[in-house]
Amino acid sequence: MVDIEKNIKHNEYASLEGMLFKLREVEHIKSHSSEWKLRLQFVQTHMIFVASSGRGWLTIDGQFTEMRQGSVYVCTPGQLIEAAAHSFDERGFYHMRFDIIEDDGSSIDSMQVIKRNSTFPVKGEVIVSSLVSVNALCKSICQCLQDEDRLKRFRGQILFQEVLHTILQDALLVQGNDSEAALEYVKGYIEQHYQQELTIDHLAKVAGISTRHFMRLFKKRYGCSAIDYLAIYRIKEAQQLMRTSGQNRLRDIARHVGYHDDIYFRRKFKQVSGMPPAAFMKISRKKIVAYHFPNIGQLITLQINPFAAPADHPWTDYYKRKYQMDSVLPLSSNQSIKREEIRLAEPDFIIGIDILVPAGEQAMLQEIAPAFFVPWLENDWRTHLRLIAQFLDKSTASEVWLEKYDRKALFVREQIKHAFKDESLLILRITGDRLHVLGNRSIGTVFYDDLHVVPARGVDRINPDQQVTSDQLADFDADRFLLIVDEDALSQSTWRTLMNSELWRGLKAVKNSRVDFLPSYPWVEYTAFTHDLMLDEALKLWRNRA
Structure with missing residues (x-):
């Protein structure tokens, strides 16, 4: 039988008075840095990752997590950790190591050595309520610990306690109760x-x-x-x-x-x-090609790992790590080379998108293997999934999945309704020097149709590509923003310019700290996989938050 008092930690926060925290190391990875990596290791100290900017991933005891801007990740001694991050802006990315020393307070002799069997109350992801505050604290800590003045370094340790307090406070807000x-x-x-x-x-x-x-x-x-x-x-x-x-x-x-x-x-x-x-x-042994990027998510939804898929998709590494797709054949972006790679692979089926493949190319692919090109524009994402399932003789599987999705959407809707109430949402994507309001044929479908969130005034539910200027953002009068910024230099520059402008700081959602972030992929893909994943993200972002 499990020792409940030892493992469940109902009163973990009460034990904080007996804990002393010592920051051992802080690393600030800045915008000019190349990709940062933490090799696979059993960690000996506590770790904190602060995703102030950029993209990254983290595995804890084999569980894969895509690190998100605006979140903090806590790892404890004994866990098997591997991590990587890249695409930082000037805010950077912080990696901290710290120790816990426990003292029961009974006598001076009761002071224990560094605590390896952690009783720290928080593990895993914590979505912080103010990334700006945590980032400012981390920046100050780095400056203090690099100073030759001992008092400044001591000040750095004090500020680290503030970081821990913020993390614990936000974790407690979400946890709600024991x-x-x-x-x-x-x-x-x-x-x-x-x-x-x-x-x-x-x-x-x-x-x-x-x-x-x-x-x-x-x-x-x-x-x-x-x-x-x-x-x-x-x-x-x-x-x-x-x-x-x-x-x-x-x-x-x-x-x-x-x-x-x-x-x-x-x-x-x-x-x-x-x-x-x-x-x-039987279907798992079939060699099925995902000819285009969205086909990867569609096949995974049908419990099929593609045999071959585009190599240059920004989200391919995510699929490989999360679904053990290491053996997937990478396909070239060059059409003729790609066709030859598929021919040599001798697949059983090819799945593509009709508007992205010329009729002549479709005919040549049909000669290699039975191929289905999803009729994209005239159908929604649910029909896309059903048509692929029908082609692969998996219609029952698609209906089971869609029923589960609808139940899950209802569940998530109930969980987050107190956070949104009647507040309106604007989903904004920055790509290059342009601002796009996402509504039709995007994750806007999840929020506005499935979760019944109120779209901001002026969101065009019909137009799939509603472009706006920064001056027009105030016209939407949005209570909340969900922001997606592409990773290229121009997009990041556009975001920095907007973020530092008086216009942005004057928006209602910004003044009320109602701005949340998502990485650029795979949210911009209109697939069943993306929408199901978005339901999970909605829970992480807004469950128990008012």
């Missing part, structure tokens, strides 16, 4: 012990909550029961084994993920995946 911390622990517990026999009673005891209360809280927070989450996780692990280990017998895979009844495993697999395991294994 039960939510317990639920997060149980969710991780399920993922670590999914091969074992887990019951609701056992999981409730792990959480330290009564069974009935646990069932209600888990479903309220995650949109499904704990047992349903266990089944989904088991089937996901089974699918990964089927993709990467084709020689394993079905019954062996079932046993590995915790099912000892073959008939029950097949029934759960079909319920979660929309197809029997044998059919999934």
